[in-house]
Amino acid sequence: MENIAEYLKEERSQPWRDELRKSMKAKERTSIERVHMPEQDPEKRSHNYLEVNLGLTEEQAITESHRCLDCPDPTCISGCPVGINIPKFIKKIEARDYMGAAVVLKETNALPAVCGRVCPQEVQCEASCFYTVKLKKPAIAIGNLERFAADYERNSGNISVPEVAKHNGIKVAVIGSGPAGLAASGDLAKFGYDVTVFEALHEIGGVLKYGIPEYRLPNEVVDVEIENLRKMGVKFHTNFIIGKTATIDDLRKEGYEAFFIGSGAGLPRFMNIPGENHIAVYSSNEYLTRINLMHAADPEYDTPILKGKVAAVIGGGNTAMDSVRTAKRMGAERAILVYRRSEKEMPARLEEVKHAKEEGIEFLTLHNPVEYEADEQGRVNKMRLQKMELGEPDASGRRRPIPIKGSEFDIDVDLVVVAIGVSPNPLIPHSLPDLKMSKWGTIIVDKETMQSSIPDLFAGGDIVRGGATVILAMGDGRKAAAGIHKYIQEKVASK
């Protein structure tokens, strides 16, 4: 940690930063109001799949960058799981060196355009900003600025491809192409490895492609990053299911020296209540996959999807929010979010909750479904809800929801999406009996190196955390890449 502090100090004392700091008084900076990112009109956007947030204008980005005080002790950085040098990139924007800002971002974050859009900033970097902590004012819009710089670089058509060390010919396999796998493969390529990513689906990107909708994270943004990895020499093998198409052992025989498992938490949970298998009761994974990955909303594509007049989505996380806003876009007259705790406990990003409300999503908090009924064809037509109240905080620190007896009532629904969470995908663990797992089905790893109980196997992201965030998954991927590098170097040295 010591040398990171040193490094930050050194960077901060560079003449250009000194000069910028002096160019405006702190008081002036703190008196500027936080920008508001332009958005599509709520009524209009609730009928299309175009991005809701339109991105800061150059002028807005510059104004916002002036707010940042370039603190001597930039607490914001400790709130970012990958430790982006936040003041440095923001000051690059203030200096109008946007490409330079993007380079700073990419020092530690392989997908800044993605994180700027989907990170829960209010509990990460922005929660630790001096403005939030000390001034009790709205934080610097770090995420918005990150997105601005990354988009600027992408739109310039002149994306910098990170430098890659001389190829060392050593084969490393990355399993899963979500943010964890992509981050790991980028770093491994930088170290000079011959990296192949194996992906079970026909598309690269994991949840970024099949889960998070286009109106929040356009596929194009992800594709550009994947293209960049290709330019760095990373190979992608789609339709390849590790544990099925080939096992880890098969790959060892083909000469792979180490493995990174980033297979995600792809197993949808259900509540196991009566009627949950009726037609038009979807898991959020199925609902979003049909629409995002299979383009079921586009008549040109073959995959079908059921539409509902009254759609109910169960849950309070990002997945639930994405599903309910998607149901609205699919034409639901009423799209209702049913959550068993209160709005305060919702794990979704604040911005998504706000956007959902603006789009006319009805919030039915402190309610929980207990049963579904169906019509003669077997399609869900009724949902029995039970009212809840909040009790003592549970292990997660959130107040525990307690059912209120006798409070049940029915509402008519014709589409239900269950978004109450996912469990780790068991395909790989099942094919590796020696792998140490937790009782939740996650892979147990060393927190520093991400090495599992099998020495050549490293893991990170949701398969280790059991459901987290894009940036945490990426942070794991990078740590694992470093762990793999060390492991292979030691192995080579001892040969």
Next chain:
Amino acid sequence: MNKIVEKEFFSENVCKIVIDAPEIAKSRKPGNFVIIRLDEKGERIPLTIASSDVEKGTITLVVQRVGVTTAKLLAMESGDTIHDVAGPLGKATHIERVGTVLCAGGGVGVAPLLPIVEGFKKAGNKVVTVLAARTKELVILEEQMREFSDEVIVMTDDGSYGKKGLVTAGMEEVIQREKVNLSVVIGPAIMMKFAALTTKKYNIPTIASLNTIMVDGTGMCGACRVSVGGKTRFVCVDGPEFDAHQVNFDEMLQRLGAYKKEEAEAYERYLKTVQ
């Protein structure tokens, strides 16, 4: 991208398709299936791997035309490529020597039954196969089944071929006359339901291979879920084979019809484009 290397029609609506897929050919076991997507805009559909040739690096599918995707697949030629082929998926059939195995197939179930019949025969069992169809023209794979069965009984609803009656009548006939140690039933959910009821009467262990609607085939979406013994199971990873006496076929039957309207409309549209 996987190339179609061979194609042969068994009847108007049933076709054998051999696809270049070396990795899958190597790792597949009887009972496994693949998920294919024909082109960029196609849907993902599951198809059983009927056989494979490790040396040539090919897998063989036997496909029956029922809707848009299967119709498009049957219209493809040798040399054409299929955009995506993923697998092998699902648990392999547990094949062992048990004595006499009664296999019953109807409709779309006859194709996936073929490798199972073959497997049980090769494991040294006596295999009696009952093939059921509405009418003569719809009886498929009879010849292929005969190759691996000690006896094949054909049943048609209208009596236009073989014996007149439902699949269960054919099964009863065998059960009445000899000891059956195991039964395997594959077909439309309604057929499997009644076949399972029949064997239950005689306490014959019975396996059903379920052909639910699927999307990813890796346990990620839950589209394929069914109730087995009162518990929700995912056919793509927990199956496709289950104890037939535990499966809730009524629920499965309903879920199979989830997109009936959409599928029928899509098929109409498709027919217009090819006419």
